[in-house]
Amino acid sequence: MTSLLLSVTTGAGSFILVIYLQMDKDVQEDEGKGEQKGRRGKVMEPREKTLLMDAEGVRRAVTRIAHEMVEKNQGTAELVLVGIRRRGVPLAERLQRKINEIENVAVPLGALDITLYRDDLTTLAEQPVILKTEVPFSITGKKVVLVDDVLYTGRTVRAALDALMDLGRPQSIQLAVLLDRGHRELPIRADYVGKNVPTSKKEMVSVCVQEIDGQDSVTIQERM
Ligand SMILES: O=P(O)(O)OC[C@H]1O[C@H](OP(=O)(O)OP(=O)(O)O)[C@H](O)[C@@H]1O
Numbered sequence: 001m002t003s004l005l006l007s008v009t010t011g012a013g014s015f016i017l018v019i020y021l022q023m024d025k026d027v028q029e030d031e032g033k034g035e036q037k038g039r040r041g042k043v044m045e046p047r048e049k050t051l052l053m054d055a056e057g058v059r060r061a062v063t064r065i066a067h068e069m070v071e072k073n074q075g076t077a078e079l080v081l082v083g084i085r086r087r088g089v090p091l092a093e094r095l096q097r098k099i100n101e102i103e104n105v106a107v108p109l110g111a112l113d114i115t116l117y118r119d120d121l122t123t124l125a126e127q128p129v130i131l132k133t134e135v136p137f138s139i140t141g142k143k144v145v146l147v148d149d150v151l152y153t154g155r156t157v158r159a160a161l162d163a164l165m166d167l168g169r170p171q172s173i174q175l176a177v178l179l180d181r182g183h184r185e186l187p188i189r190a191d192y193v194g195k196n197v198p199t200s201k202k203e204m205v206s207v208c209v210q211e212i213d214g215q216d217s218v219t220i221q222e223r224m
């Protein structure tokens with residue numbers, strides 16, 4: 001309850017007038033509890049997560065991309081997969097397994113850490129964690145498919161291209177991502193996309209994979 005104190009002076013003297021203001025019942029009851037309320041007193045959840053892909057959706061996207069890769073490259077000759085750490089790596093492993101199911105061929109698989117190639121390396125507040133780059137085969141002359149979970153500004157992929165070029169001279173480089181959320185800052189596009197999702201820059205997309213996060217999902221929410 002909110003009250004208003006008014007000092008009133010009349011011919012009969014001065015007195016204090018107390019006016020009690022009636023508020024929306026649900027606002028009134030929750031007053032002082034520190035929760036964020038809407039105009040009608042309802043608790044607002046501006047950072048609510050929305051599910052964009054569940055485990056089944058992720059599985060279907062990986063299966064479709066594997067088929068598209070085989071189709072586009074007319075088989076698996078000279079094809080190699082390189083996942084960008086961290087979540088691009090388990091996705092690349094799944095694509096490798098799927099391609100094996102389709103073509104009965106185990107295409108070579110590598111993992112790339114792009115940290116030292118990031119264009120914001122010198123401005124990072126914390127000491128960056130450098131993970132291992134493991135590409136145990138020559139990429140020279142190969143059709144490399146880079147794999148990552150999210151494509152946003154394109155800066156991670158730019159760094160990955162530089163990291164790859166330091167390893168050899170591929171015949172071509174293609175890009176596969178589970179989710180493309182737009183807002184590119186560089187002239188980069190994906191050859192294979194699990195799902196295109198128009199987003200606002202205020203939003204954050206999170207990909208979870210079983211191997212790292214204990215479940216497969218893609219969610220979107222407002223940034224904190
Ligand atoms: O197109 P971009 O603007 O570069 O964004 C995409 C990258 O952002 C995420 O990685 P992040 O740098 O957040 O690190 P993470 O792999 O540890 O999640 C994601 O895994 C992509 O690699």
Ligand SMILES: O=c1cc[nH]c(=O)[nH]1
Nearest residue numbers: 150152203204205206
């Ligand atoms: O929303 C985003 C942007 C970059 N990287 C992500 O993983 N999510």
